[in-house]
Amino acid sequence: MNPLLRQVFSFIISSFQAIWYPFKTVFGSVFKALYDSTSGTSDTEALNICSIPHSKANGSIVNGCDLNATSHIEIVEVRRYYPPGVSEIIGRGGECFIGAIDDLTVMKYPCIPGNFESIHTEAHLLRILGTHPRIIASKGLTEHGLLLQRASNGSLSDYIASQSFIPLSQKLLWCKQAAEAASYIHTKHVIHCDINLRNFLLDKNFDLLLADFQGMLKSADGEILLDGLSRECSKSYMPRSHGDYACVRTDLFALGSAIYFIMTGHEVFPELDSLTQDEEISSRFENGVFPTDNHLCCHITEKCWRQQYKSADEIVSDLYLIQASEAVSE
Numbered sequence: 367m368n369p370l371l372r373q374v375f376s377f378i379i380s381s382f383q384a385i386w387y388p389f390k391t392v393f394g395s396v397f398k399a400l401y402d403s404t405s406g407t408s409d410t411e412a413l414n415i416c417s418i419p420h421s422k423a424n425g426s427i428v429n430g431c432d433l434n435a436t437s438h439i440e441i442v443e444v445r446r447y448y449p450p451g452v453s454e455i456i457g458r459g460g461e462c463f464i465g466a467i468d469d470l471t472v473m474k475y476p477c478i479p480g481n482f483e484s485i486h487t488e489a490h491l492l493r494i495l496g497t498h499p500r501i502i503a504s505k506g507l508t509e510h511g512l513l514l515q516r517a518s519n520g521s522l523s524d525y526i527a528s529q530s531f532i533p534l535s536q537k538l539l540w541c542k543q544a545a546e547a548a549s550y551i552h553t554k555h556v557i558h559c560d561i562n563l564r565n566f567l568l569d570k571n572f573d574l575l576l577a578d579f580q581g582m583l584k585s586a587d588g589e590i591l592l593d594g595l596s597r598e599c600s601k602s603y604m605p606r607s608h609g610d611y612a613c614v615r616t617d618l619f620a621l622g623s624a625i626y627f628i629m630t631g632h633e634v635f636p637e638l639d640s641l642t643q644d645e646e647i648s649s650r651f652e653n654g655v656f657p658t659d660n661h662l663c664c665h666i667t668e669k670c671w672r673q674q675y676k677s678a679d680e681i682v683s684d685l686y687l688i689q690a691s692e693a694v695s696e
Contacts, residue, residue: 444477449510457521467513475511484580485512487594491579494554500547502567502577517567517575525568526631534662538692540566540574541625541663542685547576548621549678557582557612559596561620563627582612600644601634604673605652615673621681622670629661662688 446455452465452473461484465473476482489512492504505513519525522540526532544566551558558565559581567575580596597609604619623634633640634657638647650656656671658664666684669675 447479449473449475451510462511465511466516468516469518470516471505472514472516473508473511474514484594487592488512488579490592491556491581491583491594494556494583495551495579498547498550500543500550500574500576502575514577515569515575517577518570519568519572521564522566522568522574523563523627525572526563526628532631534692535689536572537628538662538685538689540628541666542682542689543574544576544621544624544628545678545681545685547574548617549682551576552614552617552678555584555586557584557614558617558620559594559612560598560602561617561624562599562602563624566624600640600647603648603651604671605648614677615675618670618675618678618681619673621678622667625663625670625681626657626659626661626667629663629667630657630659662692 446463448455448465451467452475454466455463456466456472457464458477461477461481462474463477465475467473474485474488476485485507489504489507492502495501497503502517503515505515507513544561547566548558548561556579558576558579560578561576565576565578567577569575578596580594582590582594583592585591593610595610597603597612598616598620602620602623604616606616626634635647635650640647651671654672656668663685666681666688669684670681675681
């Protein structure tokens with residue numbers, strides 16, 4: 367082929383891929399749970415794909431992360447079902463039901479029977495991570511789903527919502543444990559891609575466990591080896607130029623929103639709906655308009671949102687200093 371024609375052809379193909387790829391990944395995003403508020407006993411569940419915020423396609427890069435995204439929501443109806451051993455459905459994780467097996471074990475299985483791709487992704491990522499006190503424990507795959515450690519005290523978001531008062535020392539401990547979880551998975555080249563309080567669970571001692579692994583596995587040089595296509599919802603989402611992009615800093619940005627929630631008791635921008643007002647949320651983040659609540663970790667959350675941390679270890683260190691100063695003041 368003539369060299370000039372080859373260059374033109376290559377340019378056309380590259381341009382088409384650049385346009386199509388964000389749409390491809392968004393349409394392949396994982397399902398997010400949406401409870402049926404009108405009937406707790408309905409056999410039909412309504413699930414929606416989480417909205418990924420809009421932003422302008424400026425093609426810019428900050429600290430190695432691209433700065434733009436697209437948005438899509440799709441509603442899918444599925445029916446509840448109970449594999450052998452599952453006595454009740456106690457929750458959802460991504461596009462999966464969480465079924466109780468016994469007091470120590472749950473089964474995560476697909477909302478759409480036979481759709482095991484996300485189950486296999488999570489099983490693989492948990493094998494890579496192995497055993498760690500801040501990570502939900504895998505008990506292995508079966509033909510019906512993935513067996514997991516049961517977090518007896520539910521999600522951190524639900525717990526905070528149910529409590530009128532939580533001691534400051536407990537909040538700081540949870541913030542540090544959340545950062546420790548992020549630090550550990552990053553040493554294994556895993557990017558969680560959806561750090562939020564729904565995915566932090568509480569064990570019998572009320573210690574944090576990071577769960578719902580549908581993110582990325584990267585090689586030591588940054589090559590994507592596995593991608594479960596999960597991405598943060600708008601209030602945890604760092605603006606970048608491609609909605610599919612993820613790196614350590616996108617996790618740390620989301621960690622900032624999680625720490626903010628723990629310290630204040632509510633999400634960032636509580637006056638805004640994360641789905642219907644995602645563009646406004648994204649615009650604020652893009653323009654550096656961050657929450658200004660005065661809490662003990664406000665400088666940490668702002669550094670997360672401004673991408674001033676290089677690793678979660680730095681966040682752990684800052685939280686340790688705050689814990690130490692509070693212990694002395696008491």
